[in-house]
Amino acid sequence: MKTISLSIIIFILLSVIFGPLLIPYNPYEMDLDAIRNPPSWQHPFGTDQKGRDLFSRILFGGRISLSVAISAALLSFTAGFITGTVSGFIGGRLDMVIMAVVDLLMAFPSLLLAMAISVVLPQNIYTVMIALSLVGWAPFARLIRGYVLTIRDEYFIQAARAIGASETRILIRHIMPQCFYLGSVYMSMKIGGFILSEAALSFLGLGAQPPVPTWGGMISSSRAYMLSDPWMVLFPGLAIAITALSFNMLGDTLQASKKSFQS
Amino acid sequence: MAFYIIKRIFLLIPLLLGITFISFIILKAIPGDPALIMAGERASAEDIEKIKRYLGTEKGIIHQYGGYILMLFKGEMGRSYFTQRKVIDDILEKLPNTTLLAMAAMLIAIPIGLLAGFISGLKNGSMIDRFVSGFAITGLSVPVFWIGLILIYIVSLQLKLLPPSGTGLRFLILPAVTLSLPAIASITRITRTMVIETSSMPFIKTALSKGISPFRLYSVHIMRNIIIPVVTVIGIDFGSYLSGAVLTETIFGWNGIGRFTFEGIMKRDYPVVMGCIITATMIFIAINLFVDILYHFLDPRVRLGQDSKL
Numbered sequence: 001m002k003t004i005s006l007s008i009i010i011f012i013l014l015s016v017i018f019g020p021l022l023i024p025y026n027p028y029e030m031d032l033d034a035i036r037n038p039p040s041w042q043h044p045f046g047t048d049q050k051g052r053d054l055f056s057r058i059l060f061g062g063r064i065s066l067s068v069a070i071s072a073a074l075l076s077f078t079a080g081f082i083t084g085t086v087s088g089f090i091g092g093r094l095d096m097v098i099m100a101v102v103d104l105l106m107a108f109p110s111l112l113l114a115m116a117i118s119v120v121l122p123q124n125i126y127t128v129m130i131a132l133s134l135v136g137w138a139p140f141a142r143l144i145r146g147y148v149l150t151i152r153d154e155y156f157i158q159a160a161r162a163i164g165a166s167e168t169r170i171l172i173r174h175i176m177p178q179c180f181y182l183g184s185v186y187m188s189m190k191i192g193g194f195i196l197s198e199a200a201l202s203f204l205g206l207g208a209q210p211p212v213p214t215w216g217g218m219i220s221s222s223r224a225y226m227l228s229d230p231w232m233v234l235f236p237g238l239a240i241a242i243t244a245l246s247f248n249m250l251g252d253t254l255q256a257s258k259k260s261f262q263s
Numbered sequence: 264m265a266f267y268i269i270k271r272i273f274l275l276i277p278l279l280l281g282i283t284f285i286s287f288i289i290l291k292a293i294p295g296d297p298a299l300i301m302a303g304e305r306a307s308a309e310d311i312e313k314i315k316r317y318l319g320t321e322k323g324i325i326h327q328y329g330g331y332i333l334m335l336f337k338g339e340m341g342r343s344y345f346t347q348r349k350v351i352d353d354i355l356e357k358l359p360n361t362t363l364l365a366m367a368a369m370l371i372a373i374p375i376g377l378l379a380g381f382i383s384g385l386k387n388g389s390m391i392d393r394f395v396s397g398f399a400i401t402g403l404s405v406p407v408f409w410i411g412l413i414l415i416y417i418v419s420l421q422l423k424l425l426p427p428s429g430t431g432l433r434f435l436i437l438p439a440v441t442l443s444l445p446a447i448a449s450i451t452r453i454t455r456t457m458v459i460e461t462s463s464m465p466f467i468k469t470a471l472s473k474g475i476s477p478f479r480l481y482s483v484h485i486m487r488n489i490i491i492p493v494v495t496v497i498g499i500d501f502g503s504y505l506s507g508a509v510l511t512e513t514i515f516g517w518n519g520i521g522r523f524t525f526e527g528i529m530k531r532d533y534p535v536v537m538g539c540i541i542t543a544t545m546i547f548i549a550i551n552l553f554v555d556i557l558y559h560f561l562d563p564r565v566r567l568g569q570d571s572k573l
Contacts, residue, residue, distance in 0.1 A: 100277075100281070103278075104278070104281040104282065105285075107281070107282060107547070107548055108285070108502070108540075108544050109502030109503065109505045109506050109543055110502060110503075110506075111503065111506035112502070112505060112509070112540050112543050113285075113540070113544075115524070115528060115540070116289050116536060116537065116540045117289060119531065119536055120289055120292045120293045120533070192403075196404070196406055200510060203408050203510065204509075204525060205528070205529060216406070216408075219406075219412070223514075226412060226416055226420070227416070227420050230416050233412050233413070233416070234413070237409030237412070237413070240405075241406065241409070244405075244406075245404035245405075252400065
């Protein structure tokens with residue numbers, strides 16, 4: 001399971017990174033003689049309503065959609081990791097304040113809050129990334145903080161303190177490395193969700209604006225042609241589904257290994 | 264019991280203050296005067312004056328926030344930029360449609376999810392378990408708006424069985440099925456995990472050795488133990504069903520709060536978007552409060568340890 005999902009992920013990442021270099025078509029170039037062509041040898045996924053090659057738009061859109069989703073996941077991880085470790089380790093009033101903010105953010109339906117944030121931000125490729133990270137760091141912070149609470153009175157921390165390590169040093173050299181594994185497993189479980197959220201927000205027309213391709217945006221702009229040309233909706237959706245599925249499968253196997261690691 | 268409920272309701276007050284504060288900050292982040300934004304573009308001068316008086320725009324930010332809460336408290340969420348209608352009126356009008364859709368989706372999702380999860384958990388490792396588990400993880404990975412479009416294409420456009428969009432009972436089936444798919448997937452997954460976990464417990468072995476019928480074993484002994492996590496998952500996921508409703512209602516033209524939110528987003532109709540999101544968050548919080556209270560009826564263990572639970 002792990003090998004299959006990992007190899008699909010690597011294949012998708014490689015084709016999204018290097019694919020656009022190998023494809024003869026420019027994702028922005030309109031060919032008005034080839035409007036809404038069905039899939040063929042020249043255009044394996046067909047062309048869209050402006051005669052642009054769908055295959056190259058999907059590869060190019062994947063660059064944007066995946067880099068937005070993955071960087072949002074990384075940003076959430078980093079922010080949640082730092083606030084979670086600091087909050088759990090220092091405790092006291094700071095912990096109370098940070099956790100109150102976390103609880104508050106988690107009281108919202110997360111995708112709806114991300115929608116509200118993206119609507120008021122200027123629309124560009126960073127919009128969705130910022131909105132997803134502003135919402136997404138909270139569960140990370142809560143998880144990591146909970147774990148810090150269980151380890152901060154362990155012997156190795158007391159030992160470090162006994163030999164005179166400063167609190168900052170204990171936090172950075174002893175607490176943070178302990179939490180890193182848990183945090184990264186959790187992140188890998190969440191990437192699939194970030195991909196779906198990015199797709200939903202770009203489907204709603206938030207974030208990168210046309211003609212820049214995003215997977216969700218491509219589905220939304222080709223909805224009107226679905227009766228005559230279903231492939232225009234089919235292929236971008238398949239791209240989202242397969243990518244999210246392989247990340248979710250990887251997350252499942254990692255979660256199983258996390259369980260055995262903890263017990 | 265009554266004490267617990269009252270305590271929970273009091274704990275809501277700081278939460279609601281925080282939520283309105285966040286929505287207030289988002290509103291402040293919109294370029295332009297918040298009073299003008301809330302009043303709508305073609306608002307009359309006295310409407311703007313009224314809102315300005317509420318918000319106290321020339322006073323400090325805390326004061327403005329106080330005015331904002333006061334307005335929300337009176338059920339005032341501003342007027343739409345485009346229709347000039349009160350946002351709250353539109354929301355109240357569309358809420359029953361969304362509730363109907365959500366109920367229908369849950370009515371599909373809960374029995375199917377429970378049944379599939381039960382079978383796959385009891386036959387852990389079999390072909391059927393692999394099939395069900397594969398289906399469940401796929402259901403969590405497929406974008407809900409895309410599945411909706413594919414269903415429209417196959418069922419409405421090709422087979423011509425059901426209408427693609429509109430509001431009414433016949434129009435309800437496709438959007439409800441679409442919205443139920445991620446719910447089926449997550450209910451199946453949690454049921455399966457819990458069935459596997461519960462089946463290996465000693466009390467199951469005891470019950471079996473006493474010659475209990477399989478039906479009684481599943482329906483009483485196992486079911487009572489999995490119901491809490493299943494209800495929790497439904498409560499937690501309810502937020503994602505609400506955002507799923509935005510996409511589903513948009514695709515199927517269902518006249519509910521979800522489509523209203525989408526139209527607000529498209530037209531940058533800020534009072535509408537904020538009103539919808541505050542409403543959805545309130546519903547989400549109410550559902551989770553309801554789930555927490557439900558625990559007390561479903562699980563005696565929670566009742567005993569309720570002080571530590573808080």
